[in-house]
Amino acid sequence: MLHAVIMAGGAGTRFWPMSRAALPKQMLALVTERPLLADTVDRLEGLVPGERVHVITNAAYADSVRALLRGVPAHQVVAEPCGRDTAPCIGLAATLISRRDPAAVMAVLPADHVVHPPQVFQQALARAAAVLEERAGALITFGITPTRPAVGYGYIERGAELGRLDGVPFFKVDSFREKPNARVARDFLAAGRFSWNAGIFVFRAQAILERIERHLPELAAALPALADAYVQQGAIPESAYRRLPRISIDYGVFERDEDVVMLEASFTWDDVGSFAALERVLPKDAQGNCGVGLSTLLDARRNIVVSGRNHRIALIGVEGLIVVHSDDATLVCRAEDAERVKELVNLLQSKGLADLL
């Protein structure tokens, strides 16, 4: 059976003033009327029902995640007492799932990305599961064909083509590459054999557990007791979890493994890393403006406008701005400064304005 494990632990300061300590990016309705996390679960409808969806989140967000995701059983919203990167939480999820369904296939999905259209995405997941019918031990990752020399993503270097399903090729992975600088990103794009690493993985629960045992034995040794504690007490013991190695599944397992397969993504994908990314995922008006919420624009071009339901943003004559309104704060910046929102958040923190964060 196909299970979904949704990684929803991110805090994120790049969406201030929408995102807050208590309202991380995955809980924001950035692109649709629903929070990104809810869209991520909805996107699985018909393929993975709520009873096979598992969400790993920060303890601070667990209650609001449970309130949001009514179709997901409460105990499948797993609250991490502290963040240990992705390998520990994927290992724990795999342990819990494989006990219930030893033949389980897991799709690991980021909670806060934009993926379209859902049908094509579901076909892609089903295709990955089909690859696992023949290559049971494979660790599958989806590669996104780059459309620009992005510096904000990790890259996957494709090796030999291993086969095709429905005409979609899958490849051996030669290497994973860290986020490149601008020059290297241009080289990757020109080379043609590099794909963006979307952080979407499919593998058998048993397979990832075997690989954790091989590549991260210390983590593997700790997982059964953590799973026991979670089943018995409904919570992960913090002291034990804190002792786990802090390591990503990419670095800890995928980069060290020989049987990693990349499936070319047939869906469109964006990680919506900052407000500037909304321009790629929202519909635009004739002047290139986009946004969510109420706005009235007069001779304004290429702006990104984010407001609430009860507040209208009016622009006159401006170009290339990001304007975001929340109840207690408004952000105005140039689209090219979207990444500097983190810097602004630090400035607010340093000025003792933590109540805004």
Place this chain on the structure above:
Amino acid sequence: MLHAVIMAGGAGTRFWPMSRAALPKQMLALVTERPLLADTVDRLEGLVPGERVHVITNAAYADSVRALLRGVPAHQVVAEPCGRDTAPCIGLAATLISRRDPAAVMAVLPADHVVHPPQVFQQALARAAAVLEERAGALITFGITPTRPAVGYGYIERGAELGRLDGVPFFKVDSFREKPNARVARDFLAAGRFSWNAGIFVFRAQAILERIERHLPELAAALPALADAYVQQGAIPESAYRRLPRISIDYGVFERDEDVVMLEASFTWDDVGSFAALERVLPKDAQGNCGVGLSTLLDARRNIVVSGRNHRIALIGVEGLIVVHSDDATLVCRAEDAERVKELVNLLQSKGLADLL
């Protein structure tokens, strides 16, 4: 005795989203913590006490004006049932004041201008009153020495110097000029004998009534009955008021009269005609930004930021913008588009968003 007549009838759409149908410019705390109208009354403290202050306003604003100006007797906040420009309301005020104090001197003051410093302004009013000791019939207007070729103000052409008080000259007025176009404004500035017409006048109540009788006999004939009605009923009868000629005191009286005197203003003055004007009347930071309310700026220059007490505006990297937040709407425009706020208000109206206006 010196009385003050404050003209507070303006509606004004150039300060949206701060100003609203029910909250005109004079009621906004644009420059200090207090509404411009309150500052205008406070500026007279020590020279003209509340019991000699008269405010002429729109019936829609009368209650909020009375609530704001606790020191002004309620019946001296005169509600106009409809606007008839300045000559009728100055005539009515002069009638009411001269009945109470036949030797009264009236200072007519716009409610929504910024004037500094109060002591110098009071000296200027006292100086005007002193001119009237010798020239009882004179109509005095204050001329502001232009600092730029402004197209938004009327101009006064100075004639012969008539004398000096404390070293400050006063002049015969040769002509009043309408708001000029840019070329004419530059000529006025270069010529050196043109001053801005601040709309601040000083004259004896009896003198302005005699001049209204001479230049606007139809208005003069209607004033006694209107004053009677106001004293007896506490309200101006709308049908009678609506029949008055709609005419300004500048055009109806000053431009037609021979004994008009211009006193050079020793105070600084700004009519704060739009948000862009705030840059002239508010203190600036080292990067040229100014504003009221809460803001946090990161590499932002020459912006005008207006927010409330409970909302923070954050800017990154932007230059030359006006950003104004109110509860239900936010405006972002370039400083050079400040006058287009009226256009935006029309657009909102046409889109059926009158609840925002």
